[in-house]
Amino acid sequence: MIKAGIVGATGYAGGELVRILYAHKEVEIKWLYSKSYEGQTYSDIYRNMSSMADVKLVSGDLGELSKEVDVIFTATPQGYLASVLNEEILKNSKVIDLSADFRIKDVKTYEKWYGIEHKSPQFIGEAVYGLCEKNREDIRYARLIANPGCYPTCSFLSIYPAAAEHIIDVNTIIIDAKSGTSGAGRGAKVNNLYCEVNENIKAYGLPNHRHTPEIEEQISYASGESVLLNFSPHLVPMNRGILVTAYASLNQKSDGSYYSEDEIREIYEKYYNKEKFVRVLKKGVCPETRWVEGSNFTDVNILVDDRTHRLIMMGALDNIVKGAAGQAVQNMNIMFGFKEEEGLEMPPVFP
């Protein structure tokens, strides 16, 4: 039984961490940290956790608090962890960061896309990008995990085998992504009001959304090529879920022919058949967010368009589970040698 602390427990990802960890057999939540709600009872804010997480929210020095726990989750705005992290904290406890602070290896790229100075670049090197299905071995021994973004997780898992096996021209990748509204966070903004989001769909952040360099970097690692791509997120009137529809031109084989859909599906199945949390759907079946809601699954599939010789790569996940809190717990399970799926076996909730 290890002890965990959660910073930013009153955001949607933080709330999901509480929900998942509460039912986790190997973890006890030691403290929940929130500056804005300090002193209030957690379950008065997230009333789903009434009779379960009836604890007071704390605030204070993270160095001190780190002594009480084995692992800290930071579900915080960009820049927070980089501004407080130090060697002492990392000696006291492992840290799993759900923000973007340690995801991008090149500090200049981070600073350019996020528009803030990175306050502790000295930790970027050791931080492991916590895409479990890709970096499982490194995660095992990490002190600091950069938990992947929701869009990058979904995009990467959808594209990974095709990029790694050079099935596609990675510089033709176009990712058209759609997300539920919980991804926008719990801040009180007019743009996120019910009447502004409901009965609407819109693109946002085009063509320079901050998740772009994170996706490019990971696809580059996978393919061994430098990658520039288009990433276009859209806001969908629903609570949870990300759907990725990605397009790329098929590479021709040496004999000039193209990969068939069956060949590519076989490769996807080979990549993921040991992965508990990635389900390659049956031929012709498109992923839908409703089938993964509330769970840690990512459903993926591909289609080949024989007319245009393009590959369509599709993925669906729950943005606050596999796209945030669930993957964070999966990382924790790997780091502490627990069963990787512990606390994450809840089936998707439908309808």
Place this chain on the structure above:
Amino acid sequence: MIKAGIVGATGYAGGELVRILYAHKEVEIKWLYSKSYEGQTYSDIYRNMSSMADVKLVSGDLGELSKEVDVIFTATPQGYLASVLNEEILKNSKVIDLSADFRIKDVKTYEKWYGIEHKSPQFIGEAVYGLCEKNREDIRYARLIANPGCYPTCSFLSIYPAAAEHIIDVNTIIIDAKSGTSGAGRGAKVNNLYCEVNENIKAYGLPNHRHTPEIEEQISYASGESVLLNFSPHLVPMNRGILVTAYASLNQKSDGSYYSEDEIREIYEKYYNKEKFVRVLKKGVCPETRWVEGSNFTDVNILVDDRTHRLIMMGALDNIVKGAAGQAVQNMNIMFGFKEEEGLEMPPVFP
């Protein structure tokens, strides 16, 4: 480890039974029964269960199938179980019926409100009304459980202490209830299409909805008085959840005074403080369906209006968990001597 069969596994309540039982430690699902989808793979229809319930749906003689299991759940239309039930089935396995067939003790009342002949009235007598918080002891030894309706469960738990303690005049009760759309089932009807339900609220079935006599019967048992009341259901554009707002005139005490809100809340807390699945909210906090979604909880609270001397009784539950599949599993747990909350401890999912 007992074995279970589910008839009607492809309806929303049936699907929820599969979701819950899959994660239940004491139960193995032996067969899933569906006439309309016989021969198909369950997880091709409910794709949330992919990689979990990849089994073929069966059909056939329930007598034969009952030999393979310890308990049968029937999540079927009204009249089905009454038309097939026999002594042999009940000898082979326990039966938990999610339809209304055995809920109402007076067969004439059943036939009048449901408009169908009851085909096996001989079993009505022994059937136990599976409102766990009320009839726990009888459930323990039952062969046949009449699992309560979703509206009646929410209505009863909201009103029960006030009725049993004669705090209110039970013949002034007005229940204004609101339900998510999963309560309307998975049948292909124009009225339940997305564009017909979305951006709309309506009352339906007024003033003679079929749940009325079920609620009246249970409130009568609780209060010891014959009860006529108004029950008005409304359809809300959301997937899950029932909210009950019930009104009744306060009885005067012998000294002519009225019960105060604090006195009544104390009584509610006394009734429910040992109940894992009923949460009496803090003073002044109204139940909301979002805080129970996906869970087996019912949140209740009361308010007193000192101007009109009426008691407002409120309750919220998830109609396909505590209002159907969850309560059915709770009943099973009691019947087989399992921990009552086994398989039902998932916290509500928010947002």
Place this chain on the structure above:
Amino acid sequence: MIKAGIVGATGYAGGELVRILYAHKEVEIKWLYSKSYEGQTYSDIYRNMSSMADVKLVSGDLGELSKEVDVIFTATPQGYLASVLNEEILKNSKVIDLSADFRIKDVKTYEKWYGIEHKSPQFIGEAVYGLCEKNREDIRYARLIANPGCYPTCSFLSIYPAAAEHIIDVNTIIIDAKSGTSGAGRGAKVNNLYCEVNENIKAYGLPNHRHTPEIEEQISYASGESVLLNFSPHLVPMNRGILVTAYASLNQKSDGSYYSEDEIREIYEKYYNKEKFVRVLKKGVCPETRWVEGSNFTDVNILVDDRTHRLIMMGALDNIVKGAAGQAVQNMNIMFGFKEEEGLEMPPVFP
């Protein structure tokens, strides 16, 4: 062609005034007033009005601005108009106030329920309560209209004939109302975020919502009796629409019998058959908000429960049309002698 100014043009009711008045043949919008958005282009905020209302928002002294217009609409928070209104403004232009400032005749009641001091009680006396179907004659000659609240309009039109004809015991009235989220306004509050409202239904403001005394006052006028009643609003995950389900005990006639449903429907039809904007539905048909959305209609109907001798009175309207901006324009049409339905003939939008 008269000239109109709108204060609070960037709220949802203000936005609806712009939408309606833009298409109104007898009115030209002279200025749009907004403190928070002053200097911005209206159609940059409400982009539905692009290529139509591409005008700058103004701010400043209402006395000066009143010289430029024939009518001012104030779609503003409670207390605003009372704090700025003066004789000069009323001499320059008619005023139609969409807030509650001049709706309640007794200033003490206003101050108690709204918790603010009334800054210009001297105008309460002359203010006409702008429920067009009831007070048409007084509206014609008014300088100052207190435009009714959304809930009160729907409640009153649903109950009015039954109360006026003494069909019901008005002190048994219970109003259970349900509203779309636009009624909560466009303020940036966590409670109104998409993820907080979606997939949820809740009661709020019980048992003392501010619309209670307004409804009681109007039902009192209609019935000639002092009235205390219960009013319980609920928040529904949809943009627009209010549904009222009201209950009351039927009075017995002098011979001890009860009014029949047909008799009462006849009375309702008599009251409303000349009213363009009130539709008495066919027998047994319940009002639904989707059938009035975007229009100035109120759909009403009644049901009698012969078992409990209660009358169920139902109404549906669009809270920002007939419940706010539409009724305000209807009042304007009456005040200026235009055709009462001018600018208000748009059919409801479905789906």
Place this chain on the structure above:
Amino acid sequence: MIKAGIVGATGYAGGELVRILYAHKEVEIKWLYSKSYEGQTYSDIYRNMSSMADVKLVSGDLGELSKEVDVIFTATPQGYLASVLNEEILKNSKVIDLSADFRIKDVKTYEKWYGIEHKSPQFIGEAVYGLCEKNREDIRYARLIANPGCYPTCSFLSIYPAAAEHIIDVNTIIIDAKSGTSGAGRGAKVNNLYCEVNENIKAYGLPNHRHTPEIEEQISYASGESVLLNFSPHLVPMNRGILVTAYASLNQKSDGSYYSEDEIREIYEKYYNKEKFVRVLKKGVCPETRWVEGSNFTDVNILVDDRTHRLIMMGALDNIVKGAAGQAVQNMNIMFGFKEEEGLEMPPVFP
């Protein structure tokens, strides 16, 4: 005042035709045709039209009925009009077909993509593709209009100037489209039930949706090149609205440079500045469906990604107004010499 008949008046597009034509000053609706609802009162089905369209639905021989009207709208399944159209009908009245029967000039392409035999290919030649902004002159003299599909209208208006001016390589076009659920029609199908659509987003019909050849044909005409493209529709949990996000590689100019965003926006503005119903948004502003809902507007805009040298073309419209009934009425206005915007000037409804 001309007379109109509507076949398929009880579908969503048919309902919208009724709503629009009811308020149209130059048209009287003579009959509403529906096989499934024959003999019923229209406003009992579409209750928004109560007190307005209280007429009986008819059925019967279209040849006979065509004698009573000047124009017939067919909002019917694919194949219907082709199977009944004849010279007599076209002599009696103009026909505006909202189905795909006469949109595609090559009958083989039609039969391949739609999987049905075309029963009256002899009329394909004279049919005018009713994309008003493109084919206004031909529409004026047509007897038979093939009213464009919802997706093709939105796609075409988004891409048209870029394709016509050879700014993009038209064979790199990828159209990722998102639609509200009314586009799926009013048929009673499990897939379109509220609980199946709500809280979900999915792609469907990939990679061979039937609107693909229609879009390719029109882009070919505009660009003068043969075009193969990807078109990927998605289903969004909302009633109305289509959003198109289209991608294409920029052509280099003769000097090797790329078109800038400003240059391309200027071209778009030139193409559309006289078009009442196409609004080119301000620089950097992305179209959103909420800003066009209930109206005949299409909002378009473009973005240039300087990193990938791709053009992102975006458009939003209401699928049952500009994407169906509204454009049909716009065509009618052109054919009969009415003001083009007559009956179509309703501003978008928000929220």
